[in-house]
Amino acid sequence: GKDKYTIAIDGYSACGKSTLARALARRLGYSYIDTGAMYRAVTLYFQRHGIDPGDDEAIRTAVPHIHIDFRPEDNHVLLNGEDVEHQIRGLAVSQMVSPVATRSEVRRAMVQQQRKMGENGGVILDGRDIGTVVFPDADLKLFVTADQETRTDRRLSELLSAGREVSREEVAENLRERDYIDSHRADSPLRQADDAILLDNTHLGLEELIEHGVELVNRIKKS
Ligand code: CDP
Numbered sequence: 001g002k003d004k005y006t007i008a009i010d011g012y013s014a015c016g017k018s019t020l021a022r023a024l025a026r027r028l029g030y031s032y033i034d035t036g037a038m039y040r041a042v043t044l045y046f047q048r049h050g051i052d053p054g055d056d057e058a059i060r061t062a063v064p065h066i067h068i069d070f071r072p073e074d075n076h077v078l079l080n081g082e083d084v085e086h087q088i089r090g091l092a093v094s095q096m097v098s099p100v101a102t103r104s105e106v107r108r109a110m111v112q113q114q115r116k117m118g119e120n121g122g123v124i125l126d127g128r129d130i131g132t133v134v135f136p137d138a139d140l141k142l143f144v145t146a147d148q149e150t151r152t153d154r155r156l157s158e159l160l161s162a163g164r165e166v167s168r169e170e171v172a173e174n175l176r177e178r179d180y181i182d183s184h185r186a187d188s189p190l191r192q193a194d195d196a197i198l199l200d201n202t203h204l205g206l207e208e209l210i211e212h213g214v215e216l217v218n219r220i221k222k223s
Pocket residue numbers: 012013014015035036037039040097098099101126127128129130178179182
């Protein structure tokens with residue numbers, strides 16, 4: 001069979017998607033596309049330019065001026081050429097990204113770029129709508145979940161060890177709010193694709209999660 005698969009990983013916030021995607025990409029020699037980082041970079045652009053996520057006219061004008069790339073060496077996200085990897089992970093962006101990601105003008109532009117980035121296969125994308133909208137014909141679709149409490153603890157310790165000042169309650173509230181908005185929006189809501197494999201990693205460590213992912217990839221390689 002072919003050897004350059006397209007792998008889609010979707011799920012709720014802070015459930016382990018990017019950790020899994022990155023590890024699988026490294027093992028397979030695939031490229032990794034962090035689509036959440038793209039919506040976060042758009043949000044940072046809106047914040048810098050004072051664009052309200054409800055302002056249709058401002059969004060239509062802004063979107064053609066937003067170019068997003070990934071630096072090949074380390075996968076840092078580039079907003080119009082500037083490395084914004086650090087800025088996009090803070091609470092300010094996290095609190096505005098889901099409203100921005102409801103906007104169809106924004107989604108259309110991002111989905112178009114994601115399809116182009118992944119057009120030759122050999123790629124792993126993670127996000128909310130990869131298996132349902134971006135690559136509905138992906139060779140392997142995973143839908144990752146973990147308990148809300150577990151996800152909050154994991155994201156909190158990630159932020160604290162990056163030196164961010166944030167409380168557990170702020171993180172919990174942000175995850176709840178984003179999960180609600182992401183799964184209730186009209187355009188491309190977060191949902192498990194019918195043919196996606198559910199992967200609950202509440203009780204799995206990182207190594208076990210990755211091993212499980214590798215097994216699932218090996219299964220499609222044989223079929
Ligand atoms: O890392 P975390 O799970 O917290 O979030 P992320 O993957 O960086 O995504 C940030 C936000 O971008 C999500 O909460 C969604 O609002 C939006 N997003 C989206 O709408 N569609 C995608 N394919 C990826 C992210």
